Amino acid sequence: MNALPKFPQQPEFPRQRPPSRSPVRRASVQPSNVRVSRQHRLVAFETCLRLGVNVGLSAIALSTLVYLVPYRTAQAQKLKEVQGEVQQTEARVAQIQAEFSRNFDPNQVKAILQEQTHMVDPSQRVVIFDDRIPVDADKPDKVAQTP
Secondary structure (H helix, E strand, O other), X not given: OOOOOOXXXXXXXXXXXXXXXXXXXXXXXXXXXXXXXXXXXXXXXXXXXXXXXXXHXXXXXXXXXXXXXXXXXXXXXXXXXXXXXXXXXXXXXXXXXXXXXXXXXXXXXXXXHHHHHOOOOOOOOOOOOOOOEOOOOOOOOOOEOOO
């Protein structure tokens, strides 16, 4: 009793296609063609604008490179000069370090003292070479001088 009442079903009719447009073109401009044409113009304008911006950026990059290349070569030349000076300084530092370690070596204190002050170790004897020739071999205490 509480069942839903059945409504009569509507008969299904075959769907008809809407009437197709005639293949004949009209002489007037259709609104859809205007929209399409405007879209093409906008796309063309956007493409030209992008191309212009990219060309401008490329020109700026090239002009910057033109200014940077000479600067880079100058910096490379300065770097070579500095590297040459560094090598010379490293050689001097190595020589000075070797001399420093030699000067503070306790085993070589006496040798350094003799080199720098011309003092002689008391345990050594001083030898003086004389170019004079003795006149008499019998008398060693008289020595003749050569002119």
